[in-house]
Amino acid sequence: xxxxxxxxxxxxxxxxxxxxxxxxxxxxxxxxxxxxxxxxxxxxxxxxxxxxxxxxxxxxxxxxxxxxxxxxxxxxxxxxxxxxxxxxxxxxxxxxxxxxxxxxxxxxxxxxxxxxxxxxxxxxxxxxxxxxxxxxxxxxxxxxxxxxxxxxxxxxxxxxxxxxxxxxxxxxxxxxxxxxxxxxxxxxxxxxxxxxxxxxxxxxxxxxxxxxxxxxxxxxxxxxxxxxxxx
Amino acid sequence: xxxxxxxxxxxxxxxxxxxxxxxxxxxxxxxxxxxxxxxxxxxxxxxxxxxxxxxxxxxxxxxxxxxxxxxxxxxxxxxxxxxxxxxxxxxxxxxxxxxxxxxxxxxxxxxxxxx
Numbered sequence: 001x002x003x004x005x006x007x008x009x010x011x012x013x014x015x016x017x018x019x020x021x022x023x024x025x026x027x028x029x030x031x032x033x034x035x036x037x038x039x040x041x042x043x044x045x046x047x048x049x050x051x052x053x054x055x056x057x058x059x060x061x062x063x064x065x066x067x068x069x070x071x072x073x074x075x076x077x078x079x080x081x082x083x084x085x086x087x088x089x090x091x092x093x094x095x096x097x098x099x100x101x102x103x104x105x106x107x108x109x110x111x112x113x114x115x116x117x118x119x120x121x122x123x124x125x126x127x128x129x130x131x132x133x134x135x136x137x138x139x140x141x142x143x144x145x146x147x148x149x150x151x152x153x154x155x156x157x158x159x160x161x162x163x164x165x166x167x168x169x170x171x172x173x174x175x176x177x178x179x180x181x182x183x184x185x186x187x188x189x190x191x192x193x194x195x196x197x198x199x200x201x202x203x204x205x206x207x208x209x210x211x212x213x214x215x216x217x218x219x220x221x222x223x224x225x226x227x228x229x230x231x
Numbered sequence: 232x233x234x235x236x237x238x239x240x241x242x243x244x245x246x247x248x249x250x251x252x253x254x255x256x257x258x259x260x261x262x263x264x265x266x267x268x269x270x271x272x273x274x275x276x277x278x279x280x281x282x283x284x285x286x287x288x289x290x291x292x293x294x295x296x297x298x299x300x301x302x303x304x305x306x307x308x309x310x311x312x313x314x315x316x317x318x319x320x321x322x323x324x325x326x327x328x329x330x331x332x333x334x335x336x337x338x339x340x341x342x343x344x345x346x
Contacts, residue, residue, distance in 0.1 A: 015324035035233025040241055047249035052288075057248060061234045067244055074248045080284050081256050087277040089263035097261075104257035109288070113281060161335055164307065167292035168314055168331040172324040174285035175315070183282040190283035191290030198291045206287050213283025214276060221275070 002129040009114070009133020016110050017141055019169025022162035024142050027054050028149015029156075034062035038150050045146040049139065050108070051166070053077040079207060084112040091119045091126055103128065106135035113173040181224060186217030306343065310335035 024045070031041035036058075044054050053074040060070045084107055092103055115131045156162065178184040190213020197205035234241070293311025295304045314331030321327070 015328075018325060018328045036241065040245065043242065043245045047245050048252055049249075050252055053248065053252065057244070061236065061241070061244070064235055067236075067240060070244055071247055071251070075251050075255070078252045078255050081252070082258055083277065083280040083284060085256055086259035086273070087280050089259040092260055093263050100260050101257065104260045105253055107256040107260070109285075113285070116281065159339070161306075161339070164292070164310065164335050165328055165332060167289045167311070168328045169324065170285050170289045171311075171314055171331070172318050172322075172327040174282065174289055175318040176322055177281035177285055183279060186279040187282035187286040191286030194287035195290050195294045198295075205291060206284070209287030209290075210280070210284040213286060214279040217279035217283060218276060 001132070002125070002127045005125065005127035005129035006133040009130040009135075010137050011133075012114055012118075013110065013134040013137045016114070016169055016172075017137075019165045020110070020138060020141055021145050022165045023051050023169075024145025025149040025153060025156070026163050026166075027051055027058075028146040028151075029153030030055055030058040030062075030149075031146070032150055032153060034058045036061070038147065041146050041150045042143070045143050048074070049105070049142065050074075050078050050081075051142070076204065076207060080109075080210060081107055081112075083210070084109075088112055088116055088119075091115075092128060092131075095128060099128065103131065103135075106132070106139055108135065108138055109170065110138055110173070111135040113177070117176065182217045182221040185220040186213040189213050189216035306335050306338040309338045 027045065028041055031037070031044065044057070048054055048057075056077055057070050057074045060073060085104065088107075092100060095103065111131065111134045114134045118130055119126055174187060178187045190209045192209075193212040194205050194209025197208045199205070200208065236244075289311075293307055295307055310331045313334045314327050317323075317330045318327040
């Protein structure tokens with residue numbers, strides 16, 4: 001394990017923790033609100049380890065939704081990680097099966113976004129240690145903040161809207177991802193579609209928006225390539 | 232809001248969601264050892280994943296319907312727009328979160344009550 005790459009990962013993820021801390025805290029509060037306790041909060045955070053899916057599942061559990069609906073909703077929300085897994089897999093091709101399993105277990109929006117940005121830059125040594133620096137830090141902070149949310153959560157006023165820090169984190173990752181014309185089109189159309197589709201059941205709006213954005217990016221790229229070839 | 236499901240159902244749920252989530256995460260990372268190179272069309276498609284999916288996560292949080300009222304939540308929309316500008320100018324995560332939360336609170340607790 002490359003220690004300096006690991007430390008670099010830890011350093012890069014620290015600003016993102018500002019968004020993770022309230023997110024984990026909210027996941028803890030939501031567990032209490034659903035009528036569950038500390039063991040279930042720890043179970044969710046350690047076994048599922050996916051904030052958006054945890055929050056959606058807890059909301060449905062609290063409303064006594066059918067168990068199959070809870071599972072499908074959580075899985076649909078987490079399907080986006082299929083795309084992350086595919087996107088980042090080439091960089092982890094040479095690792096042992098056990099390391100790959102650990103990498104997979106720790107895969108999150110933030111770990112993916114930071115690692116892929118680093119691995120894409122030309123001077124990067126493609127070290128898995130960087131990924132572990134990011135992902136393990138996120139894991140530890142996620143566990144601690146969910147526990148804190150269960151224990152202290154009821155004393156924070158809901159009107160502060162701490163959960164708003166979550167999309168702000170994603171926003172700070174989104175802007176650099178829109179690096180050229182086609183990726184910008186993908187982001188704008190994906191976002192607008194997701195807003196329009198927000199009312200769809202099972203949180204399908206996210207998947208529909210993502211799919212439309214990717215398609216729009218591909219079409220834009222094809223169109224601009226076509227026109228530059230024609231000239 | 233408190234659930235009437237008993238412990239075993241909840242724990243079964245946590246484990247099933249956890250296993251399925253792990254399999255989603257492992258999918259390509261686990262399978263990729265069997266390929267030498269990603270097909271170019273897949274590579275081209277994956278290039279758009281971060282922008283499209285992140286935007287689909289972000290925008291619905293900024294443009295949300297005000298519960299009870301007919302319009303858009305002004306505080307979140309304003310904070311989202313200003314934070315987007317800051318993110319674009321600075322590409323700094325701390326600045327983006329700080330400006331976004333500060334704008335949300337100013338609009339929610341100072342401007343909106345004053346109107």
